[in-house]
Amino acid sequence: MPIKMSRLNSIREVEHLREWLREQRKNITTTVMVCGGTGCRASRSQAVIDAIGDELSRQGLNPSVRLCVTGCHGFCEQGPVVIIEPGNIFYCHVSPDDAFEIVYQTVMNEEIIERLLYTDPVSGKKVRTESEIPFYQAQDRQILSQNRMVDPCSIEDYIVVGGYSALPKALNGMTPADVINEIKSSGLRGRGGGGFPAGRKWEECWEAPDNEKYVICNADEGDPGAYMDRCILEGNPHLVLEGMMIGAWAIAAQKGYIYVRNEYPLAVKHSLIAVEQARELGLLGENILGSSFSFDVDIARGGGAFVCGESTALMASIEGKVGEPRAKDVHTVVDGLYHKPTTLNNVETWANVPSIILNGSSWFASKGTQNSKGTKILALTGRIKNTGLVEIAMGTPIHDVVFNIGGGAVNGNLIKAVQTGGPSGGCLPVDKFDLAVDFDVLSEAGSMVGSGGMVVMDEETCMVDVAKYFLEFLQDESCGKCVPCRLGIDRMLEIITDITEGRGTPEQLDLLEELADTVAQTSLCGLGKTAPNPVLSTLRYFRSEYEVHINEKRCPAGVCKALITYQIDPDKCTGCGVCLKGCVYNAITGTKKQVHVIDTQLCEKCGICRSECKFDAIRVV
Amino acid sequence: MQTRSLNQILEGRRSQPNQLIEVLQDVQKNYGYISEETMQSVSHSLGVPLIEVYRVASFYKAFRLNPSGKNVLTMCMGTACHVRGARLLVDQATCQLGVKTGEVTQDGLFSVEHVNCLGACALGPIVTENGSYYHHMTPGKLRKLIETLSHREKKDNQDANKNVQA
Numbered sequence: 001m002p003i004k005m006s007r008l009n010s011i012r013e014v015e016h017l018r019e020w021l022r023e024q025r026k027n028i029t030t031t032v033m034v035c036g037g038t039g040c041r042a043s044r045s046q047a048v049i050d051a052i053g054d055e056l057s058r059q060g061l062n063p064s065v066r067l068c069v070t071g072c073h074g075f076c077e078q079g080p081v082v083i084i085e086p087g088n089i090f091y092c093h094v095s096p097d098d099a100f101e102i103v104y105q106t107v108m109n110e111e112i113i114e115r116l117l118y119t120d121p122v123s124g125k126k127v128r129t130e131s132e133i134p135f136y137q138a139q140d141r142q143i144l145s146q147n148r149m150v151d152p153c154s155i156e157d158y159i160v161v162g163g164y165s166a167l168p169k170a171l172n173g174m175t176p177a178d179v180i181n182e183i184k185s186s187g188l189r190g191r192g193g194g195g196f197p198a199g200r201k202w203e204e205c206w207e208a209p210d211n212e213k214y215v216i217c218n219a220d221e222g223d224p225g226a227y228m229d230r231c232i233l234e235g236n237p238h239l240v241l242e243g244m245m246i247g248a249w250a251i252a253a254q255k256g257y258i259y260v261r262n263e264y265p266l267a268v269k270h271s272l273i274a275v276e277q278a279r280e281l282g283l284l285g286e287n288i289l290g291s292s293f294s295f296d297v298d299i300a301r302g303g304g305a306f307v308c309g310e311s312t313a314l315m316a317s318i319e320g321k322v323g324e325p326r327a328k329d330v331h332t333v334v335d336g337l338y339h340k341p342t343t344l345n346n347v348e349t350w351a352n353v354p355s356i357i358l359n360g361s362s363w364f365a366s367k368g369t370q371n372s373k374g375t376k377i378l379a380l381t382g383r384i385k386n387t388g389l390v391e392i393a394m395g396t397p398i399h400d401v402v403f404n405i406g407g408g409a410v411n412g413n414l415i416k417a418v419q420t421g422g423p424s425g426g427c428l429p430v431d432k433f434d435l436a437v438d439f440d441v442l443s444e445a446g447s448m449v450g451s452g453g454m455v456v457m458d459e460e461t462c463m464v465d466v467a468k469y470f471l472e473f474l475q476d477e478s479c480g481k482c483v484p485c486r487l488g489i490d491r492m493l494e495i496i497t498d499i500t501e502g503r504g505t506p507e508q509l510d511l512l513e514e515l516a517d518t519v520a521q522t523s524l525c526g527l528g529k530t531a532p533n534p535v536l537s538t539l540r541y542f543r544s545e546y547e548v549h550i551n552e553k554r555c556p557a558g559v560c561k562a563l564i565t566y567q568i569d570p571d572k573c574t575g576c577g578v579c580l581k582g583c584v585y586n587a588i589t590g591t592k593k594q595v596h597v598i599d600t601q602l603c604e605k606c607g608i609c610r611s612e613c614k615f616d617a618i619r620v621v
Numbered sequence: 622m623q624t625r626s627l628n629q630i631l632e633g634r635r636s637q638p639n640q641l642i643e644v645l646q647d648v649q650k651n652y653g654y655i656s657e658e659t660m661q662s663v664s665h666s667l668g669v670p671l672i673e674v675y676r677v678a679s680f681y682k683a684f685r686l687n688p689s690g691k692n693v694l695t696m697c698m699g700t701a702c703h704v705r706g707a708r709l710l711v712d713q714a715t716c717q718l719g720v721k722t723g724e725v726t727q728d729g730l731f732s733v734e735h736v737n738c739l740g741a742c743a744l745g746p747i748v749t750e751n752g753s754y755y756h757h758m759t760p761g762k763l764r765k766l767i768e769t770l771s772h773r774e775k776k777d778n779q780d781a782n783k784n785v786q787a
Binding site (some may be wrong): 303455469 | 625638639640641642643645646647669673676677680681682683698699700701702703704705706709712715716717729730736737738739741742743745747754756759760761764
């Protein structure tokens with residue numbers, strides 16, 4: 001670490017450091033940014049990073065060309081992703097073998113490598129720059145766009161792009177009441193699921209009479225199908241830390257925790273590094289920037305329990321106990337971690353704080369709807385062309401997200417529904433796609449924004465199976481403390497299993513609704529209260545699918561194993577024999593170049609033949 | 622990875638009951654599971670009743686109470702992976718290896734696990750094998766992966782035997 005990177009004792013020293021760092025980087029002519037997020041790493045981006053690094057040294061381009069390993073860009077489907085600045089050139093599906101060309105042609109000679117460019121699946125055209133990609137164009141990337149500018153393991157990067165400007169602003173010239181008022185008037189609501197106004201939470205915690213207070217960042221992103229918190233914490237941990245520091249200053253907390261899922265090893269690693277770096281610069285510790293404010297943060301690794309997304313369960317877990325929720329007669333802002341006043345917000349909420357302080361509440365409130373302000377990050381996944389993280393202004397219709405950003409269905413299928421809000425949310429049918437992404441609008445429709453998962457479902461998705469999937473998930477994740485949740489989910493799952501296995505009766509649907517209602521009304525915590533949502537919303541909008549399962553013993557989407565058979569379409573089968581070789585159950589017979597046949601008695605419906613057939617000849621009926 | 626001894630893990634955490642989960646996380650990371658003896662030592666060192674240690678160790682998904690197989694296949698069961706057919710993958714792995722999820726094959730070479738979400742939803746269905754990610758998996762690809770791993774294990778075994786004979 002250079003001499004300059006030592007403890008900062010005043011606000012002025014932060015600005016000096018920033019100027020000095022910018023001066024140091026004046027001679028960098030080109031930056032090659034390679035995504036090192038979990039998604040791209042799954043597509044072997046580490047090998048690309050190494051290859052480009054080697055190539056840059058071989059060509060003697062250091063230090064004028066900088067290789068920056070960034071966090072997630074959100075377009076994981078296209079990984080590994082490489083962006084070259086200046087020029088904003090976007091290369092996707094890059095392999096280590098492309099390193100020489102990228103360095104020699106693009107970095108040294110400013111030539112574009114056509115084959116690495118992104119092809120828009122809608123228009124079929126090659127796109128040259130990141131900003132021209134329709135997936136990004138239709139978004140409003142306030143938080144996500146910052147990921148591509150910084151190496152998450154470098155506090156210098158964060159400072160160079162203007163980070164740690166909001167904390168000095170809050171410390172110098174803003175009282176805690178000013179900060180809280182700013183957050184209140186911005187209209188920022190919790191991004192973790194509940195949508196509770198963050199400013200009000202802070203205010204109540206600030207007013208709570210106690211000298212010892214805590215702030216917590218909930219990074220226990222347990223919703224299956226949502227990964228925006230992983231992306232932010234992994235890609236820009238200092239942004240989250242700065243938000244927490246401002247919150248701690250406002251409510252007068254001395255200690256903070258980041259409760260992060262252990263299933264996100266990179267997020268754990270990067271937040272540990274960030275905390276260590278902030279301590280070295282004196283941004284965490286005693287008398288931060290020469291002020292009277294002292295604050296430190298520790299990382300608590302979650303043990304993998306969905307219920308720990310519930311605030312009281314999460315706090316129990318930080319205390320080293322079993323993550324069971326308690327009745328919230330007294331709110332956690334008064335009686336929270338170790339029975340002290342505690343402000344808990346999730347990663348995305350904290351990440352919004354620095355820019356609200358810097359740009360003012362009216363800037364934040366200028367985006368969004370009447371009661372849902374700012375932007376929201378959605379994890380757009382499922383049966384859709386463009387999957388990835390999408391940041392949009394609140395109030396954007398679902399239709400725009402699914403079709404304009406997501407590019408519509410795959411394989412020409414018909415889109416049937418979106419599931420939003422994870423296991424606590426619900427499924428909305430296509431005719432509700434004009435609804436806006438807004439906390440209140442989606443709740444009224446029987447779903448919720450939740451943490452922002454948006455899973456697109458098409459005609460090959462069975463809605464009864466989706467309800468069953470969530471019930472299985474919740475049965476597994478129910479902590480077991482209260483009876484309605486522990487036993488109610490079990491009974492609902494029994495009924496749904498009957499329906500998917502051909503034993504369903506029409507009366508069971510009424511019983512299912514009654515049970516769902518009881519569980520919702522009598523469970524102790526949020527997990528139980530919202531557990532019936534996937535069942536209720538699918539019953540509300542897709543009752544006919546349940547009825548087909550019950551009355552005709554048929555699964556129209558071809559998913560429920562007990563109700564389907566695999567067949568070979570004689571018009572499409574070329575007799576290539578791939579399915580025959582692949583079938584371990586010897587259920588397929590046929591001779592070369594003749595139509596093959598599946599013996600339904602022997603077929604175990606494992607799906608191998610269907611996944612291997614290149615002619616799409618295997619049908620499920 | 623260098624294995625830390627239990628004493629090293631407990632260093633600076635003794636008599637602090639709130640460190641229970643952190644200690645168990647490190648035990649899990651270093652030893653792959655939490656044994657009864659370890660639970661007893663942890664209980665003694667942190668001042669937490671053994672029943673509470675067991676309760677925490679069995680409550681959270683992150684902790685295993687017995688060793689896993691040499692090759693751990695983890696199926697992501699997130700919603701995004703589910704709608705792209707993750708259940709077929711679980712069926713494939715469990716049928717092919719003859720174990721249920723959470724179990725280890727008799728030869729100790731494989732175990733099949735499932736996880737709620739790995740956060741790589743855009744690339745689903747995802748399977749990891751000892752931490753390496755395999756994306757856009759199909760039952761066919763998974764079968765080949767398991768076959769390849771089994772062949773490798775057999776070959777390693779034969780080579781080891783040859784070395785012994787030589």
